[in-house]
Amino acid sequence: MLLRQELKAAIEAVLFTRAEPIDIEELSRALGVSVQDTREILQELISEYNRSEHGIQVVESDAGYTMCTKPEYFRYVNNTNRSVTRRLSQAALETLAIVAYQQPVTRPEIEAIRGVRVEGVLNMLVDRGLVAEAGRKDVPGRPLLYVTTAEFLRIFGITSLDDLPRKDEEA
Amino acid sequence: MDYQVRLEAFEGPLDLLLHLIEKNKVDIYDIPIAVITDQYLAFIADSVEADLENLADFLLMAATLVSIKSRMLLPRRKVVDEDEEAEEDPREQLVQRLALYRQYKELASHLAAREEGEEPRVYYREIPADEQEEVVPVEVKLEVSISELVKAFQALWQEKTDEFSYPLPQGDVDVGEKIAELLQRLPVLPDAMVFQDLFWDVHSRREALALFLALLELVRQRRVRAVQEEQFGCIVVGLQPEDDSPA
Structure with a gap:
């Protein structure tokens, strides 16, 4: 069994290689320690990375743990040769915004807000993995419910939905 | 206005x-x-x-x-109550x-x-391109249409026009025969043969045309598929495997 300090280093190593979030259960299996211990060590790692000498942070989301850069350094990352992501259309962005704030949301609910049909756009977003189906709503017709995904967080550079600006509730 | x-x-x-x-x-x-x-x-x-x-x-x-x-x-009515x-x-x-x-x-x-990265944001490690590609199988994406096939044939026809001889008609070239020949000659996908190579030993225009018509017929029947390995790459043709219906 590894020492606690080594366990932390091991988690750091695993996180480093991952482009997508890793589930805590998978991590604890890989390390051979309990989920509880894994979570504790992860918390330590998170606070260490949060210190100002690091440009990287470890973040937790529903999908698991992952590493990403800190927002304050976005300009410098931009200045390097990053591969540019393909731009999404206005229709796609509006639909995504509605899903992000209203999730889980049905297609008719999105259409009521946008005032146009969104079937094609929604299918494209599902194909690109930005939006996923998440069960059905318990209303007549049992329409599918849609939610945003970890890929959505990746594309828009956020660590959780709380990073999005607040929507005024009154309108 | x-x-x-x-x-x-x-x-x-x-x-x-x-x-x-x-x-x-x-x-x-x-x-x-x-x-x-x-x-x-x-x-x-x-x-x-x-x-x-x-x-x-x-x-x-x-x-x-x-x-x-x-x-x-x-x-508007006045609100009474x-x-x-x-x-x-x-x-x-x-x-x-x-x-x-x-x-x-x-x-x-x-x-x-x-x-666009115009606002403070975080960046995640990029997913390697080869992992992303798995989503769309290349051969489905680059299926060659009939009109592209015709275009390729026209180009070939222009290019080889000097090579073609004009022998006296020696009986009709049968498209049906050519279909049988193609079914024999063509490899089964994912192996394939370069489209132009099909015509390398064809020396008369009538035969070239019959062979091309036979190929079109097989593509139409979906027994042969024409695909491109990359955009603007060369067209290759192969037999559709028996048990596998085309995508």
Whole structure:
């Protein structure tokens, strides 16, 4: 069994290689320690990375743990040769915004807000993995419910939905 | 009023309405409905020939506007009883929808700014390109259409026109025979043969044509598939495996 300090280093190593979030259960299996211990060590790692000498942070989301850069350094990352992501259309962005704030949301609910049909756009977003189906709503017709995904967080550079600006509730 | 903007530029009827409201510099909570309705209708009338996916939605909004406009013309009853719900402004519902839509439009531009890296954001490790490609199998994506095949054949025909001899007709070249020949010669996918190579030992125009017609027939029957390994790459042809229906 590894020492606690080594366990932390091991988690750091695993996180480093991952482009997508890793589930805590998978991590604890890989390390051979309990989920509880894994979570504790992860918390330590998170606070260490949060210190100002690091440009990287470890973040937790529903999908698991992952590493990403800190927002304050976005300009410098931009200045390097990053591969540019393909731009999404206005229709796609509006639909995504509605899903992000209203999730889980049905297609008719999105259409009521946008005032146009969104079937094609929604299918494209599902194909690109930005939006996923998440069960059905318990209303007549049992329409599918849609939610945003970890890929959505990746594309828009956020660590959780709380990073999005607040929507005024009154309108 | 002269509109340079086309209807296609708008995401939907609400988007168009917001544009008109902004253009007229009026308050969304106090829309001069007569003016806006007239402009909206004029805009739609100009764009009706355009083959619009969302035309029905634009027309539905036109009907809503006309209905609101007519209700606004009717004298409003005074609210007698204070307890009773005050009479609703005919515009109320539309204003709610517009305000909500405008909010999401703003959120959408916020998302766009993040996507572009114009706002503080985090970056995750990039997913290696080879992992992403798994989503779309290459051979499905680069299926060659019949018209592309014809184009390739025309090019070949031009190129080889000097090589072709003109022997005296020695009986008809049978397309049916060529089909049988192709079924024999062609490898089964994913192995394939370069399209042009099919013709290397063909020396008469009649035979080349028969062979090409046979190939087209097999492609049409989906027993042969023509694919490109990359965009603008060379066309290869192969037999569709028996048990596997084409995608």
